[in-house]
Amino acid sequence: MAECFFALARLVVSHPPRLAIPAPGRLVPRSSLATILSAKMRVNSIQLALAGLAAVSNAVPVKQSVDTQKPITKLQLGPRPYWLVDSLEDSPLKTELEQCKEMEMKPTAWSIGHRGGGTMQIPEHSIESFLAGTRMGAGIQECDVAFTKDLELVCRHSHCDLHTTTNIVDIPELNAKCTTPFQPADPATGKTATAKCCTSDITIAEYKTLCAKMDGSNPNATTTAQYLKGTPTWRTDLYSNECAKVLTHKESIKLIDSLGLKFTPELKTPEVPMPFAGDYTQEKFAQQMIDEYKEAGIDPSRVYPQSFLYADILYWLKAEPEFAKQAVLLDESADAPGAFPGAVANLTRYAADGVPIIAPPLPYLVTVGKDDSGKEKLVPSIYATEAKRLGMKIIAWTAERSGWVGNAARSGDYYYATVANYTKKDGDVYQVLDVLGRDIGVLGVFSDWSATVTYYANCFGLFP
Template sequence: MTLRMTLVALMLVTTTPALADGHATVESGLSYGPRPAWLISQMADSDLKTRLQSCAGQIPIRTDFSIGHRGAPLMFPEHTVESNVAAAQMGAGILECDVTFTKDHQLVCRHAQNDLHTTTDILVTGLADTCVTPFSPVSGETPASAECRTSEITLAEFLTLDPKMDAAAGDATTAEAYQGGIAAYRTSLYGAGATIMTHADSIKLFKSLGAKFTPELKAPSVEMPHDGFSQADYAQKLIDEYKAAGVPASDVWAQSFDLSDILYWIENEPEFGAQAVYLDDRYDAEDEDEGLIDPMDATTFKPTMQELADMGVNYIAPPLWMLVTVENGGIVPSVYATEAKAAGLNLIAWSLERSGPLNDGGGWYYQSIKDVTDNDGVTYELVDVLAQDVGVAGIFSDWPATVTYYANCMGL
């Protein structure tokens, strides 16, 4: 079956009729699955646990508070049709395509321009010779490695690749063995036959699923302009594909870590720029002042929250841990979060369900609250603080059912 035939088939299976207000008529077709209930069972006894347990019989409803991070990559290959269908079936109201470009400047969904060696089977295909760094087997203390970029292949070649779970086996001696290395808390059960997507494909699919859009313009791995294709061309092309598909700007939250992209959209596409999301990369806070705005960050200038607001930025999105800290043994909003809210900025958090089991501190995404992160029930304690105390507009998750359940229970 071709890519387009697969997309059409999945759209027919998953599309539900819409009412005049845009809500699907078959919301009962959504499903939380077992994970939310399991997470709640792991929580210490509390009013929050009791409240969440009381919602066990609720019918799932799609919510924009729940954002699919690359779809549902906890169990499905990221940025595939199947991953996003799963996220939509869990009630994610907004879905993500991380956008990069091919050699012929076509936009495709990949987390990075240079991740094909870990997210597809390129190393075991005839396109392996396009990789900028060929596969190198493990040698002593040096792990196996490779680097393959979308910018080295055409769109037609990109569409021949089979996506897989994002992973690589550092101990591999062959390119075939390098295809493994999947984290123990993920799975390869749902990877066979997964369907890779262009950005335009993602727009069609998300529309058919009744979801909205949050594309991220990824930093190029090549020097720009690339064969005459400038950064402005790249940023504009992303927006143009929504306009061509008839998607209203109010349904799109375009993202970038590059503030110049955000400012370009604000200046040149103000309707889309109003909801553009600046992915803030201030990660240096270590103590109770975590998130405090310092106008100088090492060698690069970082605007204050008020300066961002004055530039016309309305949304910012830092990682989970930047928005919270620990005080008197409990999770509370960080200085970063309070400064952002004081400036009138909307906050979006990323990414829940990306750390595996939380019995050992939770890793990178939980670093500011590692001292109180000792079991998976902390997931909902964190979500509750983000929603009720920090006041985030939405939460990215690798398994959106978790956030959907909370939002539905709390009436968000």
């Protein structure tokens, strides 16, 4: 490009267009006028070309970088929260929320970015999702932590989800390294397409060549390109056309720190036998995650380490007491039929062992009850009231992960399982958030679209 610029410049200097400009007041023949205008047009075209080439030759490709971010203080919630408020049936809650439509929104730790917080529309655990969630007010950001073949830590929701959250199957040399390389569907036999690609299948260098994409796959795919096209219809591929940048755990720390936010890394339960690669134990994995915050000079008060494995929480309580002051036990123990009473009973043991924060999914916390007149309404569950009685702090997951709320009952949605026959409109997410915020007093709520939770938190002054 530079060579083209200088060549054209030399041409103009050495062969300037010759314009025969008539004396003032003298008539110009039509043929001469055409010649003059043509010459002027050539001059203007050359000048424009030079200006354009100069601009291009000086341009620097813009890429998202963890090195160039600054705290985002001017939030942009977009239309969704306001649309959700309008969707609510007339009620005192709707009136309160409507009164907040013109207020200036601020970041809040009550709004926790789930896999970045832009996850509903932007590839999860990408720098783009982190920036979107932050611009929508998330005050805490999550990196789900998995390890690679060479024992480096990366941000992935599962150790083995690369085949649905990245383009790995479309890269032949990396697809070949997958636990289960892509196998096409066979329409004749009804066999569906399969693949299983884990972070532990590849090195950190190989991981960094991947592009994040919207989570999903096409079970009827006969090619890798078809397999990658499986985004649910209520999400979008609008922001997936370019290569969304995947992050290592260290990069996520650097990014979140530069944005001035808090951290909530989740130690993902391995899907390979442990110890891995000889002597890499679960304890070493748990310690490595904490060590990377120490190496970055992050104050423990800014970190909320999470895990579904109770042994991880107990390890941190003993080995890293400062970081464990905000340790989060993720609880899914009531998912099995009939297991809910046992999950409630387990809270007593967790509290006695010193677990400071319990984090169950939405259906563990909110259910349908009745007001004094006998009318149905959403209320805190027995699980929520028991956790509060024991003095445990509560974090809830995950808002905005269900698609159309009105379809929850028909689709068997997980997050609205206990209230699916009550919630009818998308705006009813604010009824759920109202129980979490006003009645239960949760510490924060994970969301796939941070703006929704940020709006509620700002409206009711929730800035933990």
